[in-house]
Amino acid sequence: MKQSSLFIKTRKQAPADEVSKNARLLIRAGFIHKEAAGVYSYLPLGLRVLERINTIIREEMAGLGAEEAAFTTLQNPETWKKSGRWELPVWFKTALNDGGELGLGWTHEEAVTALMKNHVSSYKDLPRKIFQIHTKFRNEERAKSGLLRGREFLMKDLYSFHTTEEDLDAFYEKAKEAYRQIFERVGIGGETHVTLSSGGDFSPYSHEFQTLSPAGEDTIYLSREKNIAINQEIYTEKTRASLGLSSDELTEETAIEVGNIFKLGTRFSAPLGLMYKDAKGESQPVIMGSYGIGPGRIMGTIAELFSDERGLVWPEAVAPFSVHLLRIGNTDAVIETADALYRHIAEKGERVLFDDREDASAGEKFADSDLFGIPLRLVVSEKSLSAGGIEVKKRNENESRVIPESELPAFVKGESA
RNA sequence: CGGGGCGUGGUGUAACGGCUAACAUUCCUGAUUUGGGAUCAGGCGACUCCGGGUUCGAAUCCCGGCGCCCCGACCA
Numbered sequence: 001m002k003q004s005s006l007f008i009k010t011r012k013q014a015p016a017d018e019v020s021k022n023a024r025l026l027i028r029a030g031f032i033h034k035e036a037a038g039v040y041s042y043l044p045l046g047l048r049v050l051e052r053i054n055t056i057i058r059e060e061m062a063g064l065g066a067e068e069a070a071f072t073t074l075q076n077p078e079t080w081k082k083s084g085r086w087e088l089p090v091w092f093k094t095a096l097n098d099g100g101e102l103g104l105g106w107t108h109e110e111a112v113t114a115l116m117k118n119h120v121s122s123y124k125d126l127p128r129k130i131f132q133i134h135t136k137f138r139n140e141e142r143a144k145s146g147l148l149r150g151r152e153f154l155m156k157d158l159y160s161f162h163t164t165e166e167d168l169d170a171f172y173e174k175a176k177e178a179y180r181q182i183f184e185r186v187g188i189g190g191e192t193h194v195t196l197s198s199g200g201d202f203s204p205y206s207h208e209f210q211t212l213s214p215a216g217e218d219t220i221y222l223s224r225e226k227n228i229a230i231n232q233e234i235y236t237e238k239t240r241a242s243l244g245l246s247s248d249e250l251t252e253e254t255a256i257e258v259g260n261i262f263k264l265g266t267r268f269s270a271p272l273g274l275m276y277k278d279a280k281g282e283s284q285p286v287i288m289g290s291y292g293i294g295p296g297r298i299m300g301t302i303a304e305l306f307s308d309e310r311g312l313v314w315p316e317a318v319a320p321f322s323v324h325l326l327r328i329g330n331t332d333a334v335i336e337t338a339d340a341l342y343r344h345i346a347e348k349g350e351r352v353l354f355d356d357r358e359d360a361s362a363g364e365k366f367a368d369s370d371l372f373g374i375p376l377r378l379v380v381s382e383k384s385l386s387a388g389g390i391e392v393k394k395r396n397e398n399e400s401r402v403i404p405e406s407e408l409p410a411f412v413k414g415e416s417a
Numbered sequence: 418c419g420g421g422g423c424g425u426g427g428u429g430u431a432a433c434g435g436c437u438a439a440c441a442u443u444c445c446u447g448a449u450u451u452g453g454g455a456u457c458a459g460g461c462g463a464c465u466c467c468g469g470g471u472u473c474g475a476a477u478c479c480c481g482g483c484g485c486c487c488c489g490a491c492c493a
Contacts, residue, residue: 012442012454013429017485037485090493107493141418141491149492200493217492262493290493329451363453370453383452391452 001321002342003355003368007044010368020215022303023146025312029371031320038143038150045372046299048320050154053295054133056185056317057156060178064171066129066158071111073135075103079110082271092137092151104137109290112159113268120286122277123163127171131158133295145215147300148256158291163276165265168287172263175291179209179259186298187315188305192258195220195229196239199262205234206262209293210255215304218257221250229253256301264288306396312373313395321353323412324374328362328381337405338380341390350412370395376412 014024015034023040026032031046042050058068074094080086080103092104105111112130120126136155143151158175162168176194183192188211197208210220210229219232223245230239230250240247266285268274275283299318306313316322323345327338342354353374355365362381369377379391379400390408393400 009427009443010454011428016429017423019486034485085493088493089491109493138492142487142489144487202493260493292493331451360451361453361455362451363455365454366452367454379452381452 001353003353004357006353010371018146020144020146020148020300020304021307022148022215022300025303025307025371026147026300029312029373031312032147036151038140039152040147040150040296042296045320049299049314049318050295052318052320053186053298054156057133057182057293057295060182060185061131061156061158063181064129064158064174064178066131066160068132069130070132070134071105071108071115073105073137075105075111077101077103079114079272083110083268084271085110090138090140092139105134106136106138107155107290107292108132108134108157109159109264109268109288110272113272113274113288116161116286117272117274120161120274120276123279126161126163126276126286127167128161129158129171131156131291145217145300147296147303148215149217150296153294154296156293156295160289160291161269161274162287162289163278163284165287168263168265168289172261172289175261175289176207179261179291179293182293183209183211183258183298186302186318188258188298188301191305193220193222193227193229193255195222195231195255196234196243197231197260198233202267203263203265206260208257209259210253211258211301211305212253212255213301213304214254215301216254216256218255220253220255222253223249224251225249229255256297256304258298258301259291259293261291262289264290307373310367311371314373314375316375319351319373319375321351321372321374323350323352323376323378324355324369324372325352325378325380326355326365326369328365328379328383330358331382333385334380334382337385337390341378341380341405341408344409345412348409348412378408378412 008030010030011028014028018024018027026046027034030043033041033043035041077086090106094102096102133154133156135152137152140149140151143149160171162171183189192209192211195208195210197206199206208231210218220229221235222229228243265287269286269288274286276286278284302318303312325338325342327334342352345352373395375395377393377395384391384402387402389402389404391400391402
């Protein structure tokens, strides 16, 4: 991709109406645009990051045998009245012209449970796992912290359907492992900890994935050694003892909840009538689980975790591009070398952004490059050519070096491997 | 929802109740320039969030509303 045609406008100064690091950086860099409090558009660079995250999630969902669908945003009140959740204040509700009412989906347990009635009638139809990556709407009392708590946001929600608690338990553990993989792969695995948390009105406990960061709004008690944590919401001596932990091995931490998995049991299948016939021909309620991740919140979390005074520093796996090629200067040799290099790297399938702008100064190009946070920067200039080739610098390192052009393909390939 | 702060060109800021609302940046023209958001010259761009009030006169003071941010409460 040539930067001269990229949909982008960077800013020298961060917006005055944002305090959170993720929003200030992502807006400055032109990755997102604020529409209203807690409502952000994703611009092309930001969407690339989001799609990288989604791709990783989809791969892990496939590993669980889950299939992707897209459920409706508009929700039927009748379905939600059966579970008793139509009256919750979290809804954005909207009126129909004929006097009726619909709600904008803030989660999809009821909708999925209702539609599954058309797909499950026998134990032979189970288990089933289905997920979507879809926009959710929540009428938050207070949106905050940029991408970390919005009123409109992307969510991956997976739902599983089982005949027995044992089958749910087994799948739940597999899902937990898949989640671990997702956070590892997007680059925040080291800071993300499985945390015992409230099960809401579904079950005694659930598990959250909490990423340590001062930007978070949750407090957890963490044992790094045993790699287990307890959310403050449910932190009591009893819960601590049930995990075999003593208070002196736990540290209090602030963290961002990046994922949450629940055992739902029959909380929704029973009131909505999702039943199956067992081998004896008797009707039984389906046992369910639900598993959520916010890709946008992950993106914001990564921005919180990885940045410096000059801008973003994306992990390779989620970076909008893996290589940022800068052309400094307009001499024939520089132009020819840079153009050829760009074609070469692109042909190899590397995700390269080529700053080919003729009217941008060197300083502007370097500043933009640091702000974007693309992992590997290459510079072609008269200076680099006279030094013997192409300047190579990683975004997360301070040192650059010049290598002969002939060595570059291997170097670039090695970086992404 | 309680408390606090803030609303001025696209962006960031300034302006005692008093001249044509200023500066920087972005953008446009031209020149020059290409290793850290370069330099010079010229130019475009604002009903000062909205509505009311006080006043000879309001960006500025008062009232109401709306919006944004922060703290708290809330958060399947």
